Amino acid sequence: MSRLLTYAQAINEALRQSMELCEDVVVLGQLVDYKSGIFGTTTGLVDRFGPDRVQDFPVSENLMTATAMGASLTGLRPVIVHQRLDFMLYSLDAITNWLALWRFKSNGHSNMPVTIRAIVGKRWGQGPQHSKSLHAWFAHLPGIRVAVPATADDVKGLLMESIFGETPAIFVEGRTLFSMTAHVPEQPYRVRFGQATIRRPGKDVTLVAIGVIVPLALRAAAALDKQGIDVEVLDPRTLSPLDVNTLCESVGKTRRLIVADHGWTSFGAAAEIIARIAEILGDNLRARPVRFCLPDSHTPMSMALEDQYYASDADLVSAIQKMF
Amino acid sequence: MSRLLTYAQAINEALRQSMELCEDVVVLGQLVDYKSGIFGTTTGLVDRFGPDRVQDFPVSENLMTATAMGASLTGLRPVIVHQRLDFMLYSLDAITNWLALWRFKSNGHSNMPVTIRAIVGKRWGQGPQHSKSLHAWFAHLPGIRVAVPATADDVKGLLMESIFGETPAIFVEGRTLFSMTAHVPEQPYRVRFGQATIRRPGKDVTLVAIGVIVPLALRAAAALDKQGIDVEVLDPRTLSPLDVNTLCESVGKTRRLIVADHGWTSFGAAAEIIARIAEILGDNLRARPVRFCLPDSHTPMSMALEDQYYASDADLVSAIQKMF
Amino acid sequence: MATEPAVKSIQLSHRTITLIGRYQEMEIDLLDRQTLLFLFRQMLRLRRMEEALMQEYHPADEMRCPMHFCIGQEAVPAALSLLVEPEDYLFSHHRSHGYYFAKGSPLRELFAEVYGKETGANGGKAGSQDISHHASRFYSGAILSGAVSIAVGAAFGLQIRKSRNISIAGFGEGATDEGAFWEAANYAGLRRLPILFVCENNRYATYSDQLKRQPNDNICERVVTFGVRTRRIFGNDVVKAYLTLREEMARVRGGEGPGLVEAYTYRWNSHVGPEDDNVNNYRPASEIQFWKENCPIRLLQEKLEAAGYLDSQTLGRMEREIAAEIAANFQFAKESPFPSAGDWRAMNWDDSSPLADRLLGAQSRSEFDQSQPEARLEPY
């Protein structure tokens, strides 16, 4: 049985079901225990599971991460939430010098199943300190899994997979997705890391769309369909591990590649995807691969500048047209 | 006039001359004012310029970075030093949420000319918390320049360019380079950001070697020369800005590209370079581009594992041979 | 009012403060009429400005950025505005308007900024929570405690240049949850930096009570152990705020090292935006009522009126002047053009280098001897 749920509701359900299934699951984060519940994603949990398991944390992001890590050593499976990914930057020592290398350093004796949710703001004047998406950074780290779920059903399945998995994961959640709906199965289920999905099959060009860009990519693909360009939209769902097989299959078929990403262009996730294809498929492409990413610039606050900073459906359409 | 100086001596000279040229230059870092002077790079400075300008800082990396930033607002030109890049991770909030976006956010009214030196350990059991090189992360950041100087003459020129420039820069300094010598001009001089250098011209393949890998690349090129493979060794010197022109010229000529980097393979600097070439040159290559980077793994301490983790000259030679 | 304890008799804390009922201890005799009226006018200006921005915020929806209003917290900014010097540095957090105002930065540029206009203080790049005004040495930002750390750096710069100017960092009690804050306190205490920390303790970080995040309501007791002088005051008494800040700023300016003033105060509104956030049920109605009754403007106004310093005519004139100023600011903001993007690279990197051009020659190209061995590491 599945119902239409919003992305935020799907997260909420994933957390609630995980906490029901296993009392080791705890949720830490600033304001997780208020009614507004981090855009609704944690609403109601504290009433059900109490303040030990659903805990408003001091504004101490580095410690929050380390707390989750230490708690995981005692068998807990913590989920931590950052209302903005930007706030998480205080915790990069904990993530990079400790969490990422814990398993490695322990020689495989000890894992830290910690799930970190980071929400990325977009538009409406979020500005440079409330809108960064650093998924490319996280995906560079050995020992960390990175999910960029685009739909309600994926976010639920990936979250539960992460909570009950053994390797720490960072979820980069696009805030503008939170009210979008999809059919979400009622029962607990998993979506595996490292398995891309073809959101729209096509034969002319592979459009890899990362996370929050997926709806835009699908709209652009629909528009191009009318113009006779058949776009295959590939959603990797997780960047680490990255499903290279599905990627190669798709590009092997279409022999055109464009990567759309809500991150900065240079040294970003799109570079990795293009480099992988270049390494593996070499000169088998019919067009030069294209990056469709944010400019290499911090985020402007003004709506006038946002309109230029964030691409529109039409921009993507015309970027793809140029490949033909 | 130039003399043979070690890399460490060249840094020391750059700092000393900069402090002589301009009293706004200050050096902050743990232990910069002791005789051992951060591998000799700061030795003697405190005697000459006093403890206000050469300052042993508390073990508070985030604050140290912010202190440099605030000081730069008052007109100072601070250089800060991290004995290991790993320690700098505590400061990623200051760098990413503040320093990188300061100019942008101020609408160009205010710059923060801060130079951050980060030293990367290698081998002899440095292990996972003393050997990370995150240059790819830094290069992803708008508003930050990233230098990866490989030689004594470059490090002096780039450091002085950075100290007297207007945009913050991060220097990633490979510790194993510190005793290597080059002819270093006596007078103060500049090496500009965004200008690659061809360390060895060749016609068969472009080997882009980043930072600490340069000596290894040159040795491999020499070995391949004897086998009739003429390698062009390109040292980008800075990753941000990246000298795309020289890169394209070289690869346009050799039509083969291999990128050797002392960073993790996935989502790293090599991906960016390969993606740039793919975007610009498309299918004009005679071989698939190749990444020659560290495995996607944290650094093992054991010398036995180090030998497998860090590539040898011979590994690079054979990686290049396979491209033919 | 014998049953209500005076603020002097209690240990100030958000737990005890409502016990005092109506605050009675403002001592206007300590200041001259002109200063008092100026303080009053500044508080009123700030209040009216915030009210006007709130009013316009929705449904007009032309100011599209998160905005943290400071209604109820006017005393500290008003007091600061009389004390801070143009060459001092002032840093603030997300709740920036009061501090921007205190630094005397041009208000119409704040209005234009929150409208995202080219004429804004940051050309529309920053918005309310990240606004800065370099020419007047005002800077803010939305990452808790981040600007406090940078303020310490400015103080260090001033110190080694032997300037008589000081650095001031304004923030809320929430910022002291961050380790970054304690690094700042430690270093300020260590070097006896010319910095004044101004903590407006309004009890909450968003909805979260201080005692949900910290074991005690004792920021002063903690900070003083880091070598920073501390003062705790009832922050809605603008006379007290003014005198305390004046004293502390003088000491900091005089080389006596860093100080912190913790001002107990309260925001009337929701944490962000003009919406009501009571749905989260985090503040007792009686507490809100206590603070509204002890509105900093009203407390002073009553004293001024009783002393005959302020009559309805003067007040009316003030209101009209302020209204006109606000109207002009809105007009400026609304009529200003939007920015257009242009060159993203130049916005983020400055590729010019006037100083390097002057000081540095070009390099002669040299060769690298590839036969030399790489360094073999020692333990360190």
Add this chain to the structure above:
Amino acid sequence: MATEPAVKSIQLSHRTITLIGRYQEMEIDLLDRQTLLFLFRQMLRLRRMEEALMQEYHPADEMRCPMHFCIGQEAVPAALSLLVEPEDYLFSHHRSHGYYFAKGSPLRELFAEVYGKETGANGGKAGSQDISHHASRFYSGAILSGAVSIAVGAAFGLQIRKSRNISIAGFGEGATDEGAFWEAANYAGLRRLPILFVCENNRYATYSDQLKRQPNDNICERVVTFGVRTRRIFGNDVVKAYLTLREEMARVRGGEGPGLVEAYTYRWNSHVGPEDDNVNNYRPASEIQFWKENCPIRLLQEKLEAAGYLDSQTLGRMEREIAAEIAANFQFAKESPFPSAGDWRAMNWDDSSPLADRLLGAQSRSEFDQSQPEARLEPY
């Protein structure tokens, strides 16, 4: 010795401590003979182990990793070793050997680890400064204060499971420079976590004097304001260390909330490695001399001999046993094979998911309606 103040009469600090000359206040009567001898033996074992490792370090150059020896600082680890329970968690910093030893983790695996062997506690992946031993709940790491934060997390885990076990974090005074430390103290105080902070204040972080980095030598006074009980002791008095730690651990275990013990002590060696780092001229010779005279082992040994608890025969036997143990550890380490790399991915990621396999079903594929609008943000 009337001219020398007893430690009781001074405020303990590294500035004043050398005034006491020879430490006279060890009270062995408070402990039974067996405990005293065990403490002595543990200190001696640790000392001899460190000496042996130092001896072998250069020029043999087979232990290729930075190593921070703890000679001179044996009292706290020895005391801890008698008090910590197997199910307690113990976290340490780069100077890890004493803590590893205290947790009762297998010493031969430490030897094998620093030789980079497959049989090492971490299979040669971590080395001295990052060593851990999961089975015995011991963890360390070389980033200052990082392990302290994780220790707090373990304490939180123990607390919500209502365990009677506790978490212990060992670190130096240098770690308290980091903001991370104060976040940890704040949260431990807030939640009254079952954690014991053990700060070995040896005055220096590498070469840098505490008073070059902190305004005062007053970690206890600072920490107590964060809601953590504190005790300051002369850390070379192993009886004092034992009694203090015993008391504090009992309180933590008993649910009385977090505590910190600050033990004043001293490392005899260079900061890292067996080399001498006096070239940096950072420690007065008289200070080194004071601490060597007040060697924790010697202080106890003299008392034991005076009390007739220890004679040269017993001591000789102990030394022989210890030497044999050390020799066996070296042999084990040297004879063990080096690891080979194998699968880098599996070393860094665990792709198995036994729990997920048990709890979760597979997903049915669903469609996404691309015509729906994206969310338009509100202020927050």
